[in-house]
Amino acid sequence: MKIKRNKQAKKILTFYKRNFGLREPFQVIVDGTFSQAALVGKILIKEQLPKYLGGEVQLVTTRCVISELSSLGNKLSGAMHIARRFKLRKCTHSGTLPAADCILALIGSDNPHHYLVASQDQDMRRKLRHLPGVPLMHIIRNTIVLEKPSDSTLDKAEDLTQSKMDSSSQVLDRLTPTSEQTKPTVRQRKKITKGPNPLSVKKSKKKPAGSGAVGGGLVSKSKKKRQRIQRKKALEILAQVVKSTNSQELVRTQNS
Numbered sequence: 427m428k429i430k431r432n433k434q435a436k437k438i439l440t441f442y443k444r445n446f447g448l449r450e451p452f453q454v455i456v457d458g459t460f461s462q463a464a465l466v467g468k469i470l471i472k473e474q475l476p477k478y479l480g481g482e483v484q485l486v487t488t489r490c491v492i493s494e495l496s497s498l499g500n501k502l503s504g505a506m507h508i509a510r511r512f513k514l515r516k517c518t519h520s521g522t523l524p525a526a527d528c529i530l531a532l533i534g535s536d537n538p539h540h541y542l543v544a545s546q547d548q549d550m551r552r553k554l555r556h557l558p559g560v561p562l563m564h565i566i567r568n569t570i571v572l573e574k575p576s577d578s579t580l581d582k583a584e585d586l587t588q589s590k591m592d593s594s595s596q597v598l599d600r601l602t603p604t605s606e607q608t609k610p611t612v613r614q615r616k617k618i619t620k621g622p623n624p625l626s627v628k629k630s631k632k633k634p635a636g637s638g639a640v641g642g643g644l645v646s647k648s649k650k651k652r653q654r655i656q657r658k659k660a661l662e663i664l665a666q667v668v669k670s671t672n673s674q675e676l677v678r679t680q681n682s
């Protein structure tokens with residue numbers, strides 16, 4: 427079960443690496459809700475997360491997350507202790523915001539620093555699913571789960587793949603300028619379309635000359651040329667014959 431889970435996580439991470447530039451060390455933003463769930467579920471984030479993701483992990487959080495936890499009193503002091511051990515990422519906003527708004531600001535519109543987000547906050551995760559390229563994690567029944575890519579993430583990955591394919595085909599076109607010439611000519615296309623149609627095959631059988639009008643034109647042209655050469659040769663032979671006959675007659679008249 428555990429091996430299957432790790433395999434699934436690896437597959438999802440490979441997808442993010444390939445399409446969104448995710449790389450190690452994986453920077454995971456952890457909020458207060460995830461820290462609390464880990465505490466309750468007796469999950470040691472620092473030990474278990476690298477094993478689950480199969481790579482080096484950097485656990486990060488923000489001042490706003492810490493201050494929200496401290497404002498919630500003794501009930502969440504354990505979670506605050508956990509969160510305080512994480513590296514602090516500078517807030518990208520002024521003042522202090524609710525933890526969820528602070529994390530959303532850090533991710534921005536396209537997650538330029540390739541963060542993963544670990545949170546039990548369903549509302550924030552729902553908002554993050556609308557942004558392509560943000561891997562999300564939460565805890566279910568004492569187990570860390572990496573979510574499958576959201577629809578917007580899958581759509582964006584498809585767009586990126588398509589544009590990559592388009593640009594590579596453009597490069598291919600530029601490298602092979604003759605590709606335009608290798609396209610079938612009008613005549614070749616005619617032949618191609620003629621082939622699979624059984625009706626046209628039948629028709630061509632009826633015709634005595636298999637080659638169409640185009641071929642016929644070529645044949646008659648070369649035929650005319652041949653005839654011209656033959657006529658020329660015949661005239662030359664005729665001229666020689668006439669010449670020799672004349673000279674013979676001349677000899678005969680001289681003899682007589």
Ligand SMILES: [Zn+2]
Nearest residue numbers: 488490517528
């Ligand atoms: Zn903040």
